[in-house]
Amino acid sequence: MSLLKFSRPHKIHFSQCDPAGIVFYPQYFVMFNNLLEHWFDELIPQGFAGYILEQRFGLPTVHLDAEFTAISRMGDEVMLELHVERIGSKSLTLRQRCIGREGELRMQVTQTYVTTSLVTHQAIPIPDILYQALTAQQPVSAKGEI
Numbered sequence: 001m002s003l004l005k006f007s008r009p010h011k012i013h014f015s016q017c018d019p020a021g022i023v024f025y026p027q028y029f030v031m032f033n034n035l036l037e038h039w040f041d042e043l044i045p046q047g048f049a050g051y052i053l054e055q056r057f058g059l060p061t062v063h064l065d066a067e068f069t070a071i072s073r074m075g076d077e078v079m080l081e082l083h084v085e086r087i088g089s090k091s092l093t094l095r096q097r098c099i100g101r102e103g104e105l106r107m108q109v110t111q112t113y114v115t116t117s118l119v120t121h122q123a124i125p126i127p128d129i130l131y132q133a134l135t136a137q138q139p140v141s142a143k144g145e146i
Contacts, residue, residue: 006039012076023072032096058116066109069103
């Protein structure tokens with residue numbers, strides 16, 4: 001499986017819903033952050049925790065574009081998907097989607113992350129450990145622009 005595409009099943013929990021039993025929209029961003037962490041755990045040897053805590057690299061969001069197309073309810077089983085859209089020199093753009101059991105798109109977000117040093121809190125080139133893992137999945141000629 002290419003790690004430029006990654007997916008995990010997810011069951012919508014009570015804690016993710018509003019009083020009507022529908023996913024409270026900010027919870028999608030929590031679900032997608034968890035998906036990103038699981039992806040990193042398979043993408044690089046030290047996983048997401050090692051990337052942040054040991055390597056002292058950050059991955060904050062600098063741009064977010066969200067589209068909500070259908071509701072998700074408590075108890076629904078959905079598929080969370082992540083697709084790498086772009087690899088820049090200091091940034092990474094991902095498209096993340098929530099898909100219902102029947103294949104209907106519930107929500108999608110295109111999110112650009114910038115790689116940072118947690119020591120200086122400045123943008124840095126994508127760290128080699130991450131860049132090599134990403135480009136091993138798909139040939140690229142050189143790091144693109146931010």
